[in-house]
């Protein structure tokens with residue numbers, strides 16, 4: 196009997212290994228943070244060894260602590276921070292450069308040139324994405340152009356590229372599997388989301404050899420076998436973390452929405468079989484691919500959400516622990532007039548301004564720590580409202596949104612979201628939704644779940660919040676936010 200699923204959630208700031216049962220209950224988890232490297236202004240890197248070791252450590256820890264044996268695990272699911280780019284030697288498995296993280300802005304100038312040259316429309320039509328340093332392609336190109344000998348080695352077919360899923364898979368299968376899934380492929384700027392293939396024209400544009408790229412599979416598929424933990428373990432599911440959260444939140448029906456509040460915030464709406472094109476700078480992306488059939492989502496991506504809380508904690512030392520913010524917020528009126536625009540790594544959707552930088556405005560002699568912290572947390576709600584407005588302008592209306600991620604644990608924030616967005620907000624019992632989504636995919640592959648409808652029924656609300664704040668108050672607060680954002684924008 197193999198009643199459990201093991202999920203790996205390799206995120207931006209930490210790695211987690213979580214064991215779930217077949218009802219989607221979290222049985223045991225282990226997590227490990229790792230170091231962020233900021234070698235230059237706007238650059239963000241991870242040591243590939245930290246990524247790998249933290250994953251292996253947490254798997255061992257969760258197995259040891261839970262007492263669950265490998266023989267009781269049906270399959271592994273992997274979900275991962277998206278877009279982050281790694282390149283390694285196919286023979287040795289050794290990476291040739293650090294992982295360039297999704298937040299890294301080093302290729303912003305090159306992206307600007309591509310836009311100036313008029314490539315935006317073609318790229319958007321094929322990939323559903325916009326030209327931005329966020330995605331993998333320009334990071335791959337940067338490594339090939341800046342690491343000595345890399346381009347030559349790539350042209351000789353000696354190098355492999357992967358997003359974090361592919362990198363982990365390579366090591367978990369000891370070099371046997373060079374695969375990714377359609378959701379991860381859809382974040383590279385190289386994958387045609389309509390023809391479901393790596394796009395020759397885009398590979399030529401970015402000057403990236405085809406031989407580096409992994410084979411693209413379904414999100415629930417046979418990704419290989421891991422022999423590292425004493426007995427063979429099938430790897431049966433892979434999805435990028437935000438798409439995995441959509442799955443873990445049971446958002447399989449067209450129009451269902453989730454928003455994940457981790458380092459950044461990623462709001463996704465399932466658009467079913469329709470790859471809807473946004474006219475408001477949202478992304479079109481593959482939500483999941485099962486049995487050869489892709490479902491799509493429209494997405495708004497905010498680069499700094501929980502990271503603003505982290506920054507206020509670590510750089511300004513305004514509180515000791517993220518959970519302390521709730522007490523502080525409970526004591527603070529909403530109408531303090533302070534706005535914090537957390538453009539610490541530029542602004543994502545719907546502004547896409549890599550050169551915008553953060554600002555705190557509206558300070559008076561009455562302002563203090565409480566007001567600044569409140570402004571920081573409110574900024575995540577306002578940014579979500581910016582996304583919701585763009586989604587509505589694209590013709591989609593949302594009445595309920597399911598939330599998850601570290602910051603979703605904050606009850607004050609949850610109520611503020613309901614108020615400022617004027618929609619219902621729901622939080623599930625299992626907030627580790629990305630890991631859960633990856634586990635579900637692995638379970639689907641193994642036949643533990645017979646359909647996505649089966650998975651959808653497992654979702655349970657832990658808390659629901661309705662809007663309470665007066666509309667005029669909401670409108671005045673949001674107006675103040677829009678004024679504050681205008682002041683930091685560089686690309687108008």
Ligand SMILES: Nc1ncnc2c1ncn2[C@@H]1O[C@H](COP(=O)(O)OP(=O)(O)O)[C@@H](O)[C@H]1O
Pocket residue numbers: 206207208209456457458459500501502503504505517518519520600601602603604605
């Ligand atoms: N109670 C809280 N209130 C506000 N923010 C929080 C709270 N708990 C955690 N966070 C924020 O959530 C983030 C961690 O969420 P997580 O989902 O683990 O992120 P990631 O997967 O990006 O590493 C941190 O940036 C942290 O500041």
Ligand SMILES: O=P(O)(O)OC[C@H](O)CO
Pocket residue numbers: 205206207208275276277278297435436437457458459
């Ligand atoms: O690791 P997270 O949870 O911050 O998610 C990061 C996103 O996948 C970036 O696109």
